[in-house]
Amino acid sequence: MEITFNKVTKKYHKFMALDDVSFNYRDHGAIGYLGPNGAGKTTTLKVMTNLLRPSEGHAELNGIDVNKYPKKALANVGSMIETPTPYPFLTVKESMQFVGELRGIDKKTINSKIDEFYDALKLPPLTSKMGQLSKGQRQRAVFASVLISDPDVVILDEPTSGLDPFERKIFRDFILELKKTKLVFFSSHILSEVSETCDDVIFINHGKILKQGKIDEIAQEFNTNAVSIEFLKPLDNNMIKNIRSLGSGVLKTDGKYAVIKFSGKEDERAQILENAIKLAPIISYTSYGSDLESAYLSILGEKS
Numbered sequence: 001m002e003i004t005f006n007k008v009t010k011k012y013h014k015f016m017a018l019d020d021v022s023f024n025y026r027d028h029g030a031i032g033y034l035g036p037n038g039a040g041k042t043t044t045l046k047v048m049t050n051l052l053r054p055s056e057g058h059a060e061l062n063g064i065d066v067n068k069y070p071k072k073a074l075a076n077v078g079s080m081i082e083t084p085t086p087y088p089f090l091t092v093k094e095s096m097q098f099v100g101e102l103r104g105i106d107k108k109t110i111n112s113k114i115d116e117f118y119d120a121l122k123l124p125p126l127t128s129k130m131g132q133l134s135k136g137q138r139q140r141a142v143f144a145s146v147l148i149s150d151p152d153v154v155i156l157d158e159p160t161s162g163l164d165p166f167e168r169k170i171f172r173d174f175i176l177e178l179k180k181t182k183l184v185f186f187s188s189h190i191l192s193e194v195s196e197t198c199d200d201v202i203f204i205n206h207g208k209i210l211k212q213g214k215i216d217e218i219a220q221e222f223n224t225n226a227v228s229i230e231f232l233k234p235l236d237n238n239m240i241k242n243i244r245s246l247g248s249g250v251l252k253t254d255g256k257y258a259v260i261k262f263s264g265k266e267d268e269r270a271q272i273l274e275n276a277i278k279l280a281p282i283i284s285y286t287s288y289g290s291d292l293e294s295a296y297l298s299i300l301g302e303k304s
C-alpha cells in the first residue's frame with residue numbers, strides 16, 4: 001500500500017491551488033493532512049483520486065499513475081471526497097450492497113462486512129432510507145460503503161466535518177483500528193483529531209507543503225517543553241538561584257514549585273531531575289507533554 005505525490009502542481013486558470021507538492025507514504029498507518037480553509041486539501045485529494053488532473057507532476061496509488069491508469073490505480077482504494085450524496089431512495093443496507101456489487105464483491109462477504117460495520121460504526125437501522133438520515137448517520141453509512149471492498153488505501157476528505165462529539169469518537173476509534181492494517185490518508189483542520197489518530201502529519205497552506213513528518217517529532221520541535229518540580233519545602237532565594245542553573249531557563253517559581261524549560265530531549269529531562277535532587281528533596285516531577293497545537297500555530301500562523 002502506497003501513496004505518492006511527485007511534484008504535483010494544480011492551477012485553476014492562473015490561480016495556483018497546489019504548488020510543487022511531493023510526499024510518499026507506504027505501509028499501514030494514518031496520515032493527517034492539515035491546513036486551514038482554502039489551503040488546497042480537497043484539490044490534493046481530488047488529484048489523488050483522479051477527480052482532477054494535475055497541471056504538472058503526477059500522483060501514484062500503489063505504484064500506479066492515477067491519471068494514466070485510473071481504474072488500475074484505484075482498484076484497491078476507498079475514498080470519500082466532499083459531502084457524500086448517496087442514493088436517497090435506497091436503504092442503508094441496499095446502498096452498501098449496491099456499492100459492494102459494483103466493486104464485484106460476493107453477497108456473502110458484503111453481508112458479513114455490513115454486520116461488522118453496523119457495530120463498529122454504530123450505523124443507523126439498516127432499513128432506514130439514506131435520504132432520511134442525519135448528516136452524521138449518512139456520513140458513517142457512506143464510510144461503511146467505501147470500506148466494503150476492503151481497500152488497502154483509504155482517502156477521506158474532512159471525514160468528521162459536521163459530526164457531533166459522539167460521532168467523532170466513533171470515527172476516531174474506527175480509524176485507530178483501521179490504520180493497523182491499512183494506509184489511511186485524511187484531510188482535516190481539527191488538530192485533536194489528527195494528533196489522536198495519526199502517525200504522520202503534513203501541514204499545507206496556500207497550496208504549498210510547509211512541513212511534514214512524524215507527529216511526535218514535529219510536536220516536540222515546536223513545543224515549549226517544561227518540567228514542573230514540587231520540592232518538599234518552599235523555595236528560598238538561594239534555592240531559586242540554584243534552580244536557574246537547571247535546564248534552559250526557569251519559567252516560574254511559586255511556593256514549593258519550580259517550572260523549568262528544557263529542549264525536549266529525554267536525556268536533558270533526566271539530567272534536570274538528577275541535579276534537582278541534589279538541591280532538595282522532591283515530592284513530584286511532572287513533564288508538560290508536547291502537543292501539536294503549538295506546531296500548528298507556529299507553522300500555519302506565521303506563514304498564512
Ligand SMILES: Nc1ncnc2c1ncn2[C@@H]1O[C@H](COP(=O)(O)OP(=O)(O)OP(=O)(O)O)[C@@H](O)[C@H]1O
Nearest residue numbers: 012015017035036037038039040041042043044189
Ligand atoms: N474549481 C475551482 N476553480 C477555481 N478555484 C478553485 C476551484 N476549486 C478550488 N479553488 C480554489 O483553490 C484553493 C484551494 O481549494 P481547496 O478546496 O483545495 O481547499 P481546502 O483546503 O480543501 O479548503 P476547505 O477546508 O475550505 O475545504 C482555494 O483558494 C479555492 O478557492
